[in-house]
Amino acid sequence: MMVKLFFFIFLFHLTFIRSKTKHYKMKIITVQAPVNIAVIKYWGKKDENLIIPLNDSISGTLSMDHLCATTSIAFSNEFDSNRMWLNGVEVKIDDNKRLVRCIENVRKLAESTVGWPSNHYIRICSRNNFPTAAGLASSAAGYACLCYALCKLFEINDPYIISSLARLGSGSACRSIYGGIVRWIAGYDHQTSIARQVITENEWPEIRIFVCVVSDHRKDTSSTSGMQLSCQTSSLIKYRAENVVPDHCDQIQKAINERNFDKFAEITMKDSNQFHAICQDTYPPIRYMNDTSWSIVNLIHFINHSFGHNVACYTFDAGPNACIYCLDNHAPILIKSIRRMYQKNDGTELEIKGITYQTDQIVIDQKINDYIDSRKQNAEDLKYIISTRLGSGPKILTNQFDSNCLLLDNGLPKN
CATH class of the missing domain: 3.30.70.890 (GHMP kinase, C-terminal domain)
Structure with a gap:
């Protein structure tokens, strides 16, 4: 009797795990995210690890018609490792602690929702249509794009969660999750340091x-x-x-x-x-x-x-x-x-x-x-x-390997 009961529990547990974890040969998403320009500046942190700022900041989100980051992410069991390309140059993911932290935090959330099978890896290709690292908030747009794409890929839709994850990559990135004019509340920990929209881009269109x-x-x-x-x-x-x-x-x-x-x-x-x-x-x-x-x-x-x-x-x-x-x-x-x-x-x-x-x-x-x-x-x-x-927050361009996607179906960049 005990053997049958144990076998039944084992089958139930196995069925539950399988139903919770989606097995996919390939998933793909391409996202655009905007630049934001602060009118009240963020400068200095009270927590370097969690990127908790010394003070609140306020910014305008710029239209993606003219300034944006674009990121494609593919997820597959056909890949043998995680790889990333930024503006045509391959970067080592493991060398960037903030990048690793963003990916690992999304992985943990995904494992509790749709699943992240251990034999699946990601390929990331990202580019900016504006000068990188010249004081144009390139890292903000880049990390907002990355985190928004990762979250949407794994059906994580809460904007506060996406905003707080983007903050772990680049503080200002949390503001690029929203359009219009945005206030980043400094807070005191990971849950309270989040961005909130003040007005949409359509409320002050002039x-x-x-x-x-x-x-x-x-x-x-x-x-x-x-x-x-x-x-x-x-x-x-x-x-x-x-x-x-x-x-x-x-x-x-x-x-x-x-x-x-x-x-x-x-x-x-x-x-x-x-x-x-x-x-x-x-x-x-x-x-x-x-x-x-x-x-x-x-x-x-x-x-x-x-x-x-x-x-x-x-x-x-x-x-x-x-x-x-x-x-x-x-x-x-x-x-x-x-x-x-x-x-x-x-x-x-x-x-x-x-x-x-x-x-x-x-x-x-x-x-x-x-x-x-x-x-x-x-x-x-x-x-x-x-x-x-003023413009909107991030948007999904495609879930296909089409002209908007930066990756080929083998997980390598197009160019």
Whole structure:
């Protein structure tokens, strides 16, 4: 009798495990995820392992029509190992602790849902359509894309879970899981440090963003290294996190809810300035902005002064590239002013990628013209402008090996 009972229990357990674990020869997914540009900066961590920030941060998610990361992930028992390619170059997964951590956390979740058979491996191919590591939040888009794709592949759909997993790869990545304007709540542990959407991209559709690409080369000091050094040496960083950022977050969120661009712009510029002051207070000092960056800062302030209120604002992440926020009615004059400032001697105008504007009939105020003429910059110092708007969070492109997929059906990259 006992033998029969044991046999019955064994069969039940085996049937339960098999029903819980899906066996698949091949699964494939391709996802796009957006870049986000912070208006209230994240700089410094109170937990390096879990990537818990010192303070809240707020960002705008940029349209994937113009800036995005694309990732394809294949999962199969025909593969003999996990492999990954980033922008055409194979990277060793085991050498990247954050990458390993993201994959292992998804594996644990998958094992409790649809299953992750031990004889199955993944192949990952990812690429960005913008300069990597030049202060354009490439790691944020990349890890948001990776974690969103992995989670969707294994039917993990809770956005808070996806956001917290993305944070383990790159802090800012948690904000790229949502569209519109997003606030990352600093929290105190893995469960409480999550991003929440403030407004969707359709609730303030007039916002336009210009990314002025000053440099598309790798920066001298990575964000991770810079944050660690600032936390170790800056006497201002703790004061900023405890006394300034909470007020900045509350003020700018109020401005967003009221669609008060003048106040939104003021807080954005003040917070960017203070972030870079922290970098200067770091020992040795970190200098992300260069002379071209400062010429854009000065131009924006002069234009705002000429209008009598803020019609545009700048913000700089950890790099020299300026990100300019404005409303659509002022976009043409800003584009024309920047182009004039960096116009070549032969009259060739700066390239605009993305949303274009007809500026032939736009008349620039004479005071602004005189300012630009007296401070003409080297045309080669500003490479191009990416013109975009607020956009949505990540999206699935395909579950097939088709033209959108970056992988071949043998698990190798197409190119």
